Amino acid sequence: MRKPIRTLLLSVCIYVFVSAVAYAQELPFQHFPRALGGQVGRVAGIGLSYQHWDGSWGYQVAAGGLYHPLTGDGQDLYIYNALV
Numbered sequence: 001m002r003k004p005i006r007t008l009l010l011s012v013c014i015y016v017f018v019s020a021v022a023y024a025q026e027l028p029f030q031h032f033p034r035a036l037g038g039q040v041g042r043v044a045g046i047g048l049s050y051q052h053w054d055g056s057w058g059y060q061v062a063a064g065g066l067y068h069p070l071t072g073d074g075q076d077l078y079i080y081n082a083l084v
Helices: 002-022
Strands: 034-041 045-054 057-068 075-084
Touching: none
Parallel strands: none
Antiparallel strands: 034 045, 045 057, 057 075
């Protein structure tokens, strides 16, 4: 009984958010063509991102790192990435 209610509630929420964006007078990337962001967390690690929109085309550059002090074999582990 709970699964159909959850599915219906999720569907209504998605519909409300999508319709709000579809009928918006001005989209967020038109008002803010550039954005700088960052994240810090256990799963995501530490990183920065930059977005730039030119009309309906845009790009994002992201870079970050993840550090685990001790892994299973006793070695330190540092993982990094850069996305374009």
